[in-house]
Amino acid sequence: MPDLITIQGDLTSIRSLTDITTLQIIDETGKMLDANNAIVGAFADSTAEAAVQARGLTVTVIKTEAQYDADVQAIYAEISNTPYDFGGNV
Amino acid sequence: MPYPLTSDAIEATIQGLGTTFPSLCKVTPLPNQTNSVGVPPRAYSFLKIGKGASAGRPAMLVVAGLHAREWAPPDSVLTFAGKLLQAYSGGTDFTIPTYTDAGGTAHGPVVTSAAIVKSIIENMDIYLLPLANPDGRAFSMASVANESWRKNRSPLPVPIDPSFIGVDLNRNFDIAWDFDVYYSAAAAAEPNFAAHTKKDPSSDVYIGPTTAFSEKETLNVKWLLDNFPITFFMDLHSWTQIVMYPWAIETLQTTDPSKNFKNPVWDHNRDGVLGNAYQEYFPNGAPQALLNRHTTMVVAIRDTIKDATGANYSVGPSLQLYPCTGTSDDYAFSRQFLSAAAPTMSSFSIEFGDITENFRPSVAQFPKVEREVHAALIVFAGYVGIWKGFVSAVLGSAPKSSNLCFIATAVFGTAEHEDVRFLQHLRDRAKEHHRVRPFMLRFEAVYYRLGPKAAAVLQQHEWMRRMFRKFVLAPFIKLLRSVLDD
Secondary structure (H helix, E strand, O other): OOEEEEEEEEHHHHHHHHHOOOEEEOOOOOEEOOOOEEEEEEEEOHHHHHHHHHOOOEEEEEEOHHHHHHHHHHHHHHOEOOOOOOHHHO | OOOOEOHHHHHHHHHHHHHHOOOOEEEEEOOOOOOOOOOOOOOOEEEEEOOOOOOOOOEEEEEEOOOOOOOHHHHHHHHHHHHHHHHHHHOOOEEEOOEEOOOOOEEOOEEEOHHHHHHHHHHOEEEEEOOOOHHHHHHHHHOHHHOOOOOOOOEOOOOOOHHHEOOOHHHOOOOOOOHHHHEOHHHHHOHHHHOOOEOOOOOOOEOOOOOOOOOHHHHHHHHHHHHOOOOEEEEEEEOOOEEEEOOOOOOEEOOOOOOOOOOHHHOOOEOHHHOOOOOEEOOOOOOOOHHHHHHHHHHHHHHHHHHHHOOOOEEEEHHHOOOOOOOHHHHHHHHHHOOOOOOOOEEEEEEEOOOOOOOOOOOOOHHHHHHHHHHHHHHHHHHHHHHHHHHHHHHOOOOOOOOOOHHHHHHHOOOOOHHHHHHHHHHHHHHHOOOOHHHHHHHHHHHHHHHHHHHHHHHHOHHHHHHHHHHHHHHHHHHHHHHHHO
């Protein structure tokens, strides 16, 4: 799994990223900051990050691949089969 | 609390709520069991919360977990239900506790009074489908390798390749489902649309084979909308801090009803995000002022979330960044245009969390997302339960616009009166001012408790309304107008 990043910049440039094959824009992640400026989340390797930056977009690493993997492992360790119990507090 | 829960534990929690609060909620199995690869059919349930059965009471439906990997909203819906039922049973406020962000700033608490909780439970019905895709969630939790699974686990006609399993349930609803018919060829091929809605069964955003509602899970949501008098709908997702209203299929306009998804004249000619020759109709005329109602609601939700955690959600139509077809909220909204007898529907979707929390917030991150879901749901339920239910009960008919000016509405006889609209506008402006807003919120907490009772008294006595209008409200409004004119 590549790094988890955000990409910020103008909409047209963000929408042009589909040709970078190692960049995985995460579905349903777009957030308009204003009429022309948006931020999206993606997974990207270093080559893809460089390609995005070359188009004038801002890349911010949210989690490195190692951090992401560690977080995923941690939450999988917490999965619970014990239902919530609201009975005791009434 | 034991977040995140397995699909089995979510169903057990739903059953537990029904057992713990038998007079306030009812658990009912959905009519369609799942149909998934490699596992037996699964029965799962929805929850109805409400006390009483007054005629015409409003109803809202909240759906979560359509996307398998979005783990926080289903748990949050369950804890919302538990907190709400506990608050009502104990006669206490519904309190979203203080949240301290990473910078050390405390937010909240956000307190909803016991009186409003009572109104919610007694004057409306809340239908909750906490987990709409149980087999998808179970698969995504089965191993780290499955963590990003988004679709359901439906077997497709060519099940040889594991990537040919499942449908994106939030592309499978019957609204412009066959996008090649709805759009022009150019609009259907527009990269931003094409990346988010596909007929390729290996895609994460696969719309499904043959037809809309090909999936058991989406059929169950449709069944809820078909069989219960739901007029407020909300679909919960993760993770980008957006509170949205229709449309996702097109940009919207409020003036030309002929430009609508049903009109075959526009088939193969709608331009999506490529232009504005076609824009989907979103009515906003009196008395419903439907677009205004939606924008009022999303702003209220955004503000309440910010009060709870400090998070800056944005608001807008679902098309904000990209168009897509077949979504649940667009479908729920579209139903009102399918027949003249269909009730007015308000419909929303929310993306909770941010990229740090991602699709699967950690145990440490969950309380923040949970607070945001609770904030959205309590203000949403309050809006439905108080405005549509409580006010209907005391005034005898539903007010006709999205305001809570109980007394002024009673005095002037209609929420559409110019002076009522003026007061509503003034109130909304005042709430936007950061110095006045805290005062307004405290004022509203008292007013919403006492205002309906005062309005009920006024409603019974014509002479009292005339006197109040002549000697109190009219001079007050005149004074306000003169001050503002200066």
